[in-house]
Amino acid sequence: MSEQTYLTTDELAARIEYDARTIRDRLKDSVLLEGIHYIRPFGGRKILYLWDAIERDIGRYSKDNGFVVPMANGGVCNG
Template structure:
């Protein structure tokens, strides 16, 4: 199986998020080490696995965990 490995800058160009947002907000909360990215040779460089990220981006939640609020918004739990 062929996988596409991307640097943070290459991933940011594909998903239209700033590289800093990926590093500070998405990594380790949404993008998980071992599933979405890895550190080759136990180094500092991070390579993202495009196919795993793309598959998770299109997944629908199994059920809605949001709570409707009076102003029409939803509180996500």
């Protein structure tokens, strides 16, 4: 079993050089999806981001890839 890297919003913000507010207000639930890119441990309010999934998908929604809509299953719908 591989070891997962869990990050808080502030730690993720530092890693990808985005403001923590941007992550919370614009990325969470649009390109960062619950159960794929983040979890709520023990059903609580705290959010932990899954670095491995984010690192895997970080370029997936780039303008260079055309217009895409992220799907809940982790796939994308090309527009």
